[in-house]
Amino acid sequence: MLLLLAPLHALAVETMRIAMGDAQGDVRVSGKGLSFGSDTEDARFSPLEQEAVVVRRRGSRLELNGAPVMGSAVRFRAGLDSQALRAGDMAVRGDVVVRLYKDGLQLINVIPLEDYLAAVLGGEMPVSFPPEALKAQAVAARTYALQKKLEAYGAPFYVGSSVLHQVYGGVNREDARTRIAVEATRGEVLTYDLAPIEAYFHASCGGHTESGWDALQRDLPYLQAVDCPCGRLPASRWSATVTDAELRAALGQSPEGFRVTSRTATHRVNRVTASGGASVDGVTLRRKLGYTKLKSLDFDAERTSGGWRLNGRGYGHGAGLCQWGAKALADQGRSYRDILQHYYPGTELQQLY
Incomplete structure (x- = not known):
């Protein structure tokens, strides 16, 4: 049996298309009153008369419960707008699209904004x-x-x-x-x-937000450094221990002589160096050490036995x-x-x- 996907009316609402994640060989989609159609805003949806289906990739084609489907994507919808669909490990409102992607499948949620x-x-x-x-x-x-x-x-x-x-x-x-x-x-x-x-937004700035250029290399007039009352909150303070091994991996060489060599106007680390000549910008250092460990670039470092103690303010790019x-x-x-x-x-x- 060949399942054909055909067009109907579009929904007159602002929608978003959200990548939910990828899957390998197959993915299960379930929901009450489940129907399917093509991945277009004016698609006609046909009832499936069952509450769960398996979409499988077979070479360069899609199969729906073992039946081939025309096209590179299929879109699912629940019987009522308020009902949720489950695809993979996530339950969502709106529609779910399963499309061919690389060597597997990609799940996309098409949902009212x-x-x-x-x-x-x-x-x-x-x-x-x-x-x-x-x-x-x-x-x-x-x-x-x-x-x-x-x-x-x-x-x-x-x-x-x-x-x-x-x-x-x-x-x-x-x-x-x-x-x-x-x-x-x-x-x-x-x-x-x-x-x-x-x-852009972030969890905590530690008392001063950062300019768009210094934080994100986005020179935008409305992303300015402004004072913020969060600096007085305990939630804006953090500390972390970084081992010599972790710092060596981030710098690409020995961390001996590690120090901050430049900061932005809001005290955030702009660049660090080590005595061996390594020089890394703050954004790269944070990415390599991990965003949950180095919560922000507004920090001071002190040497400890076998590592470094970082005392910081804020959480996020600022x-x-x-x-x-x-x-x-x-x-x-x-x-x-x-x-x-x-x-x-x-x-x-x-x-x-």
């Missing part, structure tokens, strides 16, 4: 934070997503689901409080010169919205609009839809 944001908030910010902080995060996340969509328009997906973009864990990360924050700011985005900004700072400002009675203006100076808050 506002549903996506409700889950992103639950992955990016503690839901116990004040409502105004959650609203500020909702606007930043919406703006970031739309900017990435414009940048990648026409590509199979716009963003991933890991910390490299925005953390997205599907319906398990939704919460009533994230839904409220998203709905309260529905359609609101930050713009500069009438275009959505690159709305550019844009500081999440713990947003909490502190919200606790002071500042609105989400005030918070956004503080961390993205010169931007405008606009109602896109």
